[in-house]
C-alpha cells in the first residue's frame with residue numbers, strides 16, 4: 164500500500180531474474196486488500212491461485228513458487244497448501260514446488276543477521292541500541308523464530324534486539340533490557356520484507372502509540388531506518404538460495 168515499499172520487491176525481481184536466466188518470472192500478491200488498493204490505481208495483480216491457473220492454461224509444466232514471507236506462519240502454509248493442489252489436478256503441473264520462507268534454518272538466521280548488521284547506519288556507536296521490528300504472529304510455532312533470531316543477534320551484539328508488532332517478544336519485553344544496558348539512543352529498523360504501513364506508522368509514525376513515540380516518552384533519542392529486508396542484497400540472497408534449492412528438486 165506504500166509506493167516507496169515497491170523498491171524492495173523490485174530488488175527481488177532483479178535478483179531472481181539474474182539467478183534464473185531464461186526462466187519466466189511472474190508476480191502474485193497474496194493480500195486481497197493490497198490487490199484491491201492497487202487495482203484502484205490501475206495496477207492489476209493476480210492472487211497466487213489465479214497466477215498458477217494462468218500458468219497452467221499457458222502450458223507450463225514446472226513451476227517453483229518463492230514466498231516472500233519471513234517465517235513459515237499461517238500465510239505461508241495457506242499459500243503452500245493451495246499451490247500444491249495444482250499438481251494432482253487433471254492437466255496440472257508435472258511439478259510444483261514451493262520454496263521455504265526467509266528464516267527456515269539456523270544457517271538462514273545467521274546469514275540474515277549478518278546481512279542486517281551490515282546495514283545498521285555506520286554512525287551508530289556500540290553503546291547505542293538497535294531494535295528490529297518484526298511482524299510477529301499468533302501462529303506460535305513460527306512466532307518462536309523471532310525469539311531465536313533475537314538470540315542470534317545477541318550473540319554478535321548485545322545491543323541489537325528483535326521485537327514484534329503482533330507476537331513475542333513485544334516492545335514492552337525489550338524496554339527493561341534497554342534500561343539494563345543503559346543505552347541513550349535507539350535505532351529502529353524494520354525486520355520485514357518491505358518497509359510498508361507497519362514500518363512507517365506503527366514503528367516510525369508520529370502517533371503516541373508508535374514505537375518511536377513510546378521510546379521517546381521513555382527518554383530515548385530515536386533514529387529510524389525505513390528500509391525493508393528485501394532491499395538488502397545479502398538477505399535477498401537467502402530467498403534466492405531457497406528458490407534454487409526448490410528448483411534443483413524438479414524431475
Ligand code: CO
Nearest residue numbers: 298328329361
Ligand atoms: Co500486519
